[in-house]
Amino acid sequence: MSVHNENIKKVTARHLSKMKAEGEKIAMTTAYDFSMATLIDGAGIDVILVGDSASNVMAGNGSTLPITVEQMIYHAQCVVRAVKRAHVVVDMPFGSYQISTELGVANAVRIIKESGADSLKIEGGEEYINVIKQIVNAGIPVMGHLGLMPQSINKYGSYAIRAKEDKEAEKLMSDAKLLEEAGCYAIVLEKIPATLAKRVAESVNIPIIGIGAGHEVDGQVLVMQDMLGITQNFSPKFVRKYANIGETITNAMQAYISDVKDSSFPNEDEEY
Ligand code: KIV
Numbered sequence: 001m002s003v004h005n006e007n008i009k010k011v012t013a014r015h016l017s018k019m020k021a022e023g024e025k026i027a028m029t030t031a032y033d034f035s036m037a038t039l040i041d042g043a044g045i046d047v048i049l050v051g052d053s054a055s056n057v058m059a060g061n062g063s064t065l066p067i068t069v070e071q072m073i074y075h076a077q078c079v080v081r082a083v084k085r086a087h088v089v090v091d092m093p094f095g096s097y098q099i100s101t102e103l104g105v106a107n108a109v110r111i112i113k114e115s116g117a118d119s120l121k122i123e124g125g126e127e128y129i130n131v132i133k134q135i136v137n138a139g140i141p142v143m144g145h146l147g148l149m150p151q152s153i154n155k156y157g158s159y160a161i162r163a164k165e166d167k168e169a170e171k172l173m174s175d176a177k178l179l180e181e182a183g184c185y186a187i188v189l190e191k192i193p194a195t196l197a198k199r200v201a202e203s204v205n206i207p208i209i210g211i212g213a214g215h216e217v218d219g220q221v222l223v224m225q226d227m228l229g230i231t232q233n234f235s236p237k238f239v240r241k242y243a244n245i246g247e248t249i250t251n252a253m254q255a256y257i258s259d260v261k262d263s264s265f266p267n268e269d270e271e272y
Helices: 013-021 034-043 069-082 101-115 126-137 150-156 166-182 194-203 245-261
Strands: 026-030 047-050 087-091 119-123 142-147 186-190 208-211 219-222
Touching: 013 026, 013 087, 013 186, 034 047, 034 069, 047 069, 047 219, 069 087, 069 101, 087 101, 101 119, 101 126, 119 126, 119 150, 126 142, 126 166, 142 166, 166 186, 166 194, 186 194, 194 208
Parallel strands: 026 047, 026 219, 047 087, 087 119, 119 142, 142 186, 186 208, 208 219
Antiparallel strands: none
16 A cells, blocks of 8 residues: 655655645654654655654653764664665754854755755744754755654753743744744754644645644654554653554563573574
8 A cells, every 4th residue: 555655756845845735744853763654654654753752752851952963873774775765854963063154064965965855844933043043054955843852951941832822822933934034945843833833834835744733734754653553651741642553562562571480482493
């Protein structure tokens, strides 16, 4: 069964805007390594995000703040080696673009040059508009990210829903327009009211990809470990579990351990 447009050989930022124009929804998820990226790309996903959520789900940190440019490049290289069709976008990690425009552009060029990824994602609106413009001017497509921005966790103090109040909602609307004017090719909206996400999607021409932002946007993104049931003890209502891989792994490992302990593995067919 094919669930994607087979005419597209490699998904580009242009394809994504055409998908919005034609009302085709964009499916996006995360990947951080070769094996998973091979499976996800083979399934026909449109966009793979090498998210800085690698800091949580791969490295076991409590936030996205510790992950470095070098670590993001490593994860992106592993994913790029696997992917044939999907658009590969990489998160610029905390500290890589906040210090100065010059350093932001240098890090952006380095991540693209060393990983071979297709584009970058940057959290923030007006505050980072200059660095975003300069990265776009350097020829690198940029995906924006508004709403809950995990790199600003110390400013927010929690991962609760954002932009419920009018003032923050209006700033988000205005930031989305600024990001479009700055040349961003798409924007992720994380954990905001569905009505606001719909307004944003209707007010800009670039694709809006939601995570916890309702269905009236141009696409959806979920962290792969969350949607496949690998992440333990994390089940916000916006995550739909498409598999229970965590349980499958536990059961498989227990069966293996038991077979080793009682000497039923390997059997005669499994030895030389
Ligand atoms: O890093 C990440 O996985 C993300 C998604 C939550 C959109 O930014």
